[in-house]
Amino acid sequence: MSILASDSIFILGIDPGSQTTGYGLIKKQGYKTFYVASGCIRIGKYPWPERLKHLFLAVNEIIAEYKPAMAAIEQVFVGKNVASTLKLGQARGAALVAMACADLCVAEYSARAVKKAVVGYGAADKQQVQQMIKALLNLNGLPPIDAADALAIALCHAQTAGLRL
């Protein structure tokens, strides 16, 4: 079975972070979902504009390679620390620009909605998300936390958008 069969689409999930951004790709085929790829984009210790460029180019590359038809991103949790929210916002902006430039329509979900969709419980912890992602996508091992979160966002979108191909 070709992974690019015409009755299937790829969904990209992005979990933005100012240090590490998780990405996850799933394939939706009818009612079924399959794991395609996932990973973490680490933006290192370069000057800040360089880090944003690195993140933008990495998301660009992922989109060029897998050609997702849909994308979803986690809504940033607005914490009390304004300085770190500002950094996170810039990283999110860089990822969103890459997705919008590829003409992807980007859905947004709160962390709570993502956990509810995947674990069935909005206050689930990260380890529970990892375990459920491993089970739902038939993975051999636990994916890294950021990658698991990104896959969970993609799965949440696959469920929520109610895609029936």
Next chain:
Amino acid sequence: MSILASDSIFILGIDPGSQTTGYGLIKKQGYKTFYVASGCIRIGKYPWPERLKHLFLAVNEIIAEYKPAMAAIEQVFVGKNVASTLKLGQARGAALVAMACADLCVAEYSARAVKKAVVGYGAADKQQVQQMIKALLNLNGLPPIDAADALAIALCHAQTAGLRL
């Protein structure tokens, strides 16, 4: 005199905002600075990812047209409103990605440093900045506030970097 004379460089200043981003270009020739262009990028009422794309593409276009050798951006004022800081951060991220992708080295200045460099007084108000920009760059009229701020950032960089061409 050609505006692209080999002994001159263009400096781009960006004043990022979640609604309107100001840009300003000046030419630095020896000790002198000249006005080149300025304006406001309004990102309208599209869905948020589209707005960031519009801002990114607009900054891209400005860089492609004027080919600045240097760029400077205003440090975002970290206010108490975390939600608006998050939006501002994303807009700033989109502008920074455009500058970094053009391999521009981007300097950052606080609003206070910019006002001090241009007006001589760190707590100057926006109207004073407009007036000084009009005087320093021999403009016929007052530039819009966002454009004046962006020109002020470019002038601040021209002074601070102590460029002697």
